[in-house]
Amino acid sequence: MLNVKTRQTYLKSLGFYKGVIDGIEGVLTKQAYKNLQKTYFVRKSDIDGIYGNNTDKLLQNAYNVWKCCKNFKLSEFRCECNGRYCTGYPVILNTNLLTYLQKIRSDLKVSTVITSGIRCQKYNDSLAGSIKDSKHTKGKAVDFYNSKTATLTNRKNIINNYIKNRYASYAYCNSYYKSNWGSGYVNAPYMGTSIHIDVI
Ligand SMILES: [Zn+2]
Structure with missing residues (x-):
């Protein structure tokens, strides 16, 4: 999983984090996790503000699409099971x-x-x-x-x-x-x- 500093850097690039890049998982960082989840996850149960494996994959995907694919949004790549079997971003x-x-x-x-x-x-x-x-x-x-x-x-x-x-x-x-x-x-x-x- 990405370390906290990298998470903050990515979240800041994506507009989810307004705080400083200090590697400390404070209130603003946790709020940013939740805002990221709210933006992309289709299942309510996946929106918990906790940075686990699913959120790690989500953040890496959001950042990579933002960086490499200026004409596309991550949601366009989402698994079409529509939350039936996965978060939408299992890889x-x-x-x-x-x-x-x-x-x-x-x-x-x-x-x-x-x-x-x-x-x-x-x-x-x-x-x-x-x-x-x-x-x-x-x-x-x-x-x-x-x-x-x-x-x-x-x-x-x-x-x-x-x-x-x-x-x-x-x-x-x-x-x-x-x-x-x-x-x-x-x-x-x-x-x-x-x-x-x-x-x-
Ligand atoms: Zn799926």
């Missing part, structure tokens, strides 16, 4: 993934919707077409769409560029995949016009 999003996603967004210059970010294992296993050890359960994959992913030609270009420039492991859409070892057809109609990108 820490990979910072390379966040950086690459932002790069795609900046290159395309259009507002982009995340259709799947973090998934807890239970939620993942309930989805059609999901594999058991999906990278979504490890914070290493994201699916998104925007106005430019509407055509297959564009989707292929985006996927090809992603693999070529980012040296990532795998990217695919409804009918095309590319990886470090090859490319070809994939039958994934459930993807709609979305693209999946992941990191090693």
Whole structure:
């Protein structure tokens, strides 16, 4: 877990903490934990003002998204089980993934919707077409769409560029995949016009 000084630094960057960075867990620091939880956790029972493992993952995620992904908010990556099985943020999003996603967004210059970010294992296993050890359960994959992913030609270009420039492991859409070892057809109609990108 992050030490108190780092927590304060992160919370201050995110606007939740107004006090000094002194490494002491005082009233303002505890209030900041609670405000962070209130902003992101969907289950009331998770909002307790106590800095445990769940809050540690939440704070690291909030900070990493703020730092690497200026066009996205952490809540856009939340597990879609909607509090049924998890806090919404059961894993820490990979910072390379966040950086690459932002790069795609900046290159395309259009507002982009995340259709799947973090998934807890239970939620993942309930989805059609999901594999058991999906990278979504490890914070290493994201699916998104925007106005430019509407055509297959564009989707292929985006996927090809992603693999070529980012040296990532795998990217695919409804009918095309590319990886470090090859490319070809994939039958994934459930993807709609979305693209999946992941990191090693
Ligand atoms: Zn979940």
